[in-house]
Amino acid sequence: MAKKQLIGGNRTFLAMTIPVLILFFCFNTLPLIQGFIYSFTNYRGFGNYDFVGLRNYLDLFKDGRVGRSYLFTFKLAIVSTILVNVLSMVLAIGLNNKIKYKSGLRAIYFIPNVLGGLVVGYIFQFFFTYVLPAIGKELGLASLSSSLLSNVGAAWIAIVIVCAWQSTAMNTIIYISGLQTVPEDVYEAGSIDGITSGWQKFKHLTLPLIFPFITINLVLCMKNFLMVFDQIMSLTKGGPAQSTESISYLIYNNGMAGSEFGFQSANAFVFFVLIVVISVLQIKFLGKKEEQL
Numbered sequence: 190m191a192k193k194q195l196i197g198g199n200r201t202f203l204a205m206t207i208p209v210l211i212l213f214f215c216f217n218t219l220p221l222i223q224g225f226i227y228s229f230t231n232y233r234g235f236g237n238y239d240f241v242g243l244r245n246y247l248d249l250f251k252d253g254r255v256g257r258s259y260l261f262t263f264k265l266a267i268v269s270t271i272l273v274n275v276l277s278m279v280l281a282i283g284l285n286n287k288i289k290y291k292s293g294l295r296a297i298y299f300i301p302n303v304l305g306g307l308v309v310g311y312i313f314q315f316f317f318t319y320v321l322p323a324i325g326k327e328l329g330l331a332s333l334s335s336s337l338l339s340n341v342g343a344a345w346i347a348i349v350i351v352c353a354w355q356s357t358a359m360n361t362i363i364y365i366s367g368l369q370t371v372p373e374d375v376y377e378a379g380s381i382d383g384i385t386s387g388w389q390k391f392k393h394l395t396l397p398l399i400f401p402f403i404t405i406n407l408v409l410c411m412k413n414f415l416m417v418f419d420q421i422m423s424l425t426k427g428g429p430a431q432s433t434e435s436i437s438y439l440i441y442n443n444g445m446a447g448s449e450f451g452f453q454s455a456n457a458f459v460f461f462v463l464i465v466v467i468s469v470l471q472i473k474f475l476g477k478k479e480e481q482l
Contacts, residue, residue: 224457224458225454227454228245228246228451228455228457228458229451229455231452232451232454233450233451234445238451241451245454245455246455246459249452249459255439257434258435258436258439259436261432262417262436262437265345265352265417266410269349269352269410272349273356273360274360274410276353276357277357277360277361281364281368284298284361285365285368285369299359299361301355302355306355306418306419306420309354309419309423310351310420310424313350313351313354313423313424314338314423317347317424318338321333321336321337322335338428338429340429342432344424344425344428344429344432348417348433352414352417352420355420356413356414360410363406364399364402371394375398379393400478400479404471404475407475408471411467412464412467412468415464415467416437416464417435418435421434422438427439436460437460440460444456444457
């Protein structure tokens with residue numbers, strides 16, 4: 190009887206797993222392999238193509254536009270990651286306290302994460318293009334009288350604001366989950382040892398216990414912001430003067446519409462490897478910090 194149950198359980202497991210694996214291979218692994226093959230060709234997205242070896246990869250390091258997109262993307266990702274995690278931690282601590290309408294406030298703060306990136310981007314585009322300049326003119330502020338999105342030096346700040354506004358919600362929920370795992374006994378024991386102020390409790394008691402949640406948020410934030418696309422597409426389309434062109438948008442724009450499919454496939458593969466390496470390094474570094482705490 191036990192053997193029959195085991196065989197039946199294995200069949201059920203395989204019946205559930207195999208279709209998922211097939212779909213994953215067809216829509217994830219196979220396109221990745223095809224893209225890697227195309228990265229060694231001069232394929233334009235249509236027609237015939239020839240293999241060019243490593244030429245596309247070598248040209249990546251000579252292309253100034255690609256270099257600028259990498260610099261912009263890393264700047265955006267680092268600033269946004271720091272900003273989002275600081276805001277999320279502050280909000281999580283506030284929403285985890287004993288305040289009125291706590292559940293309702295949590296739901297309100299989570300609304301930005303429900304909205305699509307393109308929808309949020311178009312709403313903020315209207316705000317930055319029309320509403321904010323009108324307010325700036327009324328207040329006599331020259332710096333706000335024109336759209337941030339048309340300013341080469343300030344357009345990236347507008348994108349950071351939009352990214353932070355939408356991403357803070359999910360990180361806040363994760364931090365709240367972490368704060369709720371900290372038992373009250375820890376704070377009672379800390380007060381006996383002389384840890385009484387709010388900052389001391391956070392630094393010596395709360396922070397070490399929720400550090401695994403900090404690791405999760407930092408890794409996910411960096412990965413998501415490195416892959417930023419929707420906000421660029423809806424706000425600036427890489428402008429002005431290609432100053433806000435992220436790597437993902439460059440790959441899409443020049444690969445799909447610019448007949449550089451092979452070249453941008455090489456760019457995409459390098460970008461994929463880079464994200465994996467950064468994520469692994471983050472996990473190792475933050476893992477060591479967890480052990481030290």
